[in-house]
Amino acid sequence: MATSADANPLLSSQKSSDSGLQAVLHPLVLLTISDYITRHALRDQAGPIVGALIGLQHGREITIEHAFECATLPKDGDIILNADWFGRRLDQMKQIHKSPQLDLVGWYTVLPKSGPTPSILPIHNYLLAEHNESSLLLAFHSDEAVDHSVGSKLPLTIYESNYEVDEPRAGDQGEDKEMRDGEPPLKLKFRELPYSVETGEAEMISMDFVARGAGSATVVEPRELNQPGKDTKGKQPEGRAEEEVGEHILSRDDEEMIAALTAKANAVKMLQSRINLLTTYLERLPPSYLSTSNSPRVEGQASDGPHTTPSHTILRSIQALANRLSLLVPSNTEAFEEEMLSEANDVHLMGLLNNVMQSMTEARGVGKKFSVVEGAKNHTRKVDNVMVVDRGSFLQGPGDLNV
Incomplete structure (x- = not known):
């Protein structure tokens, strides 16, 4: 911690366990942040990624349950929150989450692994002064999110802020120290907090929906634009058009x-x-x-590295x-194999019965179609016979005169 504090002047030299504060993070917050970052990158939007965190605080435990993105404004070279928009949006979120009543517990942004930067101080100071004097900062590390590995730590860090005395380093002034009257100035410092991930029953439904969507996701190539010299007046064959439309439908x-x-x-x-x-x-x-005593040791084995x-x-x-x-x-392999064979036979039998039922349904459909065709043929024969009888009644006899 001392090394990181020396590299980043905004980091505190105190240990995270001194305050006893602990954060509990919910997966919906991670989904909201990742969705915001993805949309911001794909749309090539300008400006920083800033959002608010709402949750509950029980003693020294803070739960982060929901998040929403925030609108920012440039001011004197810094980035600040749109106070009017943020106030209305926060009131709306409080009205939605009334049971239990959630409140602002912090905010999030994208930061490097080295820690907070001076550019975040205007927003953080505004939240400390106007909304919550113990607001947390969730720093999302996008570089680590790209190069993550299976089972690795989440690419984020949660910080708490407090005002500490900015003591000079021992090597800056040597043995002679300057004597100053009054209290030393206080500066805002950030200290890393331990956190845990907790999932609720409602969040499990959302996580399952996201997992299903990710499992069926496919890469779709961008649609080609019509070239100026390309003739698009002709119609494509119907079969090819249907094939292109239904190619990625599951x-x-x-x-x-x-x-x-x-x-x-x-x-x-x-x-x-x-x-x-x-x-x-x-x-x-x-x-x-x-x-071991039983296995002979191979010379040079396990000695390298x-x-x-x-x-x-x-x-x-x-x-x-x-x-x-x-x-x-299983202790009894033969009984296990017999049971497996019986289960396989049951599965195959159910498949055969399903095929028989489908064949019967198809045969019934063929019988209905055959009866319709035969009925149409009989009707045609009857009509032809009636027309022949009617035509014979108008024929002249041998004694009739043709005038």
Whole structure:
């Protein structure tokens, strides 16, 4: 913390555990921030990314439940909030979230990993003076969001602010220090807060909807613009037009299947990464931990590269995990295979019954069509016979005179 405080003068030199304050973050806030950043980048919008955070405060615990974007204005080279717009928007959000009553707990923006910059001070000072004297700052690190890895930490940092004495460094003035009368000036400092992620029942529905949408997402190429010299008066064939329109349309069953397969694939990737981590940890143990009395030690084995510090707690956990693997294998393999075969036969039987029912439905449809065709043919024969009889009644007899 001291190194970061020396690099960034806005960071506090105190530890985050001194205040006892803790933040609880909800996933809807992350979805709102990511959606705002994505729209801001795709539309090439100018200006900073600024939004407000609303939630509850219970003692030394602050919950961040919702977020909304804010309008900003330039003033004297700085960026400030549009006070009138922000006041109306905050009142609307308070009316929407009345049970429980939510209030402003902080704001968010995009910052580098090094910490806050002087450009955020006008907005933060305004929120401290007008709305909440203990407003938090959520800094989203967009660079880390691009280069993230599976199971890594969220690309954000939550800060609390307080006024501290700006003491000079020991090496700035040497042994001789200047004596000043009065109290030393106070400056605004930011201190990193520990946070945890908490998900509610309503948020699980939103997360499931987002997961389904991400599972069925496809890359759509941009539509080509009509060239000046290209003739577009001719009509395209009907079949080709329908094929182009329905190329990226998926049914609901396909979307659910893709979402389920995507979730399983992500789970397998996570499991594989954890297995690789355990394997790497065991391979980098010192040779004394790898060699046993029964297995001969190969010369030069596990001696190259740095070794990890052995942890008996981790080794016991790995041993317990390996011992539990035998419980997953059924004791009676033959009975297990028979049960699996019976389940497979039931599935195939249900599939055959489904095919038979579909065939019966199709045969019934063919029978209905055949009866309609035969009825039309019989009706045509009757009409022809009636016309022949009527035509014979007008024929002249052998004794009739043709005038």
